[in-house]
Amino acid sequence: MNNYKHILLAVDFSEHGKQVSAKAKQLAEQNQARLSLVHVVENLPITDAAYGPIPFDVDLTQEWMDASQKHLTDLGAQLGVPEQQQWLEMGSAKLEIVRVADENGVDLIVVGSHGRHGLALLLGSTANGVLHHAKCDVLAVRLKDD
Ligand code: AMP
Numbered sequence: 001m002n003n004y005k006h007i008l009l010a011v012d013f014s015e016h017g018k019q020v021s022a023k024a025k026q027l028a029e030q031n032q033a034r035l036s037l038v039h040v041v042e043n044l045p046i047t048d049a050a051y052g053p054i055p056f057d058v059d060l061t062q063e064w065m066d067a068s069q070k071h072l073t074d075l076g077a078q079l080g081v082p083e084q085q086q087w088l089e090m091g092s093a094k095l096e097i098v099r100v101a102d103e104n105g106v107d108l109i110v111v112g113s114h115g116r117h118g119l120a121l122l123l124g125s126t127a128n129g130v131l132h133h134a135k136c137d138v139l140a141v142r143l144k145d146d
Contacts, residue, residue: 007024007031007036065090094126
């Protein structure tokens with residue numbers, strides 16, 4: 001079996017995400033693979049019941065992107081991932097993760113999985129979404145707080 005050559009770790013900067021990062025780092029070392037990071041700032045519909053939809057605030061978006069960029073840079077430094085292998089995107093997490101993977105020759109995507117049940121499973125988690133759309137292998141690391 002061939003080793004993985006390029007592993008993409010999808011990060012949400014949550015506390016339990018450390019388990020996922022540790023696993024991706026270990027796999028990259030074992031496979032002597034390149035490790036890349038992706039974080040997606042998702043568009044949230046901001047509405048006000050009295051006044052209707054409020055246009056998405058550009059400054060707020062920029063602040064959010066800046067804060068995310070800082071988290072990504074810090075995590076990149078911790079994991080030894082160079083800047084050119086860190087992706088900060090906006091949009092749907094599952095679609096952007098898969099797009100970055102497709103465009104950069106990724107052969108394994110690593111995500112965390114809460115192993116949800118019932119309605120949440122029907123609605124689909126990020127891990128489910130990535131699994132359904134990805135053309136490469138996907139590792140869903142079961143998060144221990146379930
Ligand atoms: P979720 O099902 O959305 O709670 O997230 C499960 C996993 O999907 C996380 O552990 C991350 O690996 C990944 N993920 C979730 N949200 C994002 C995001 N905004 N950007 C990148 N990866 C994410």
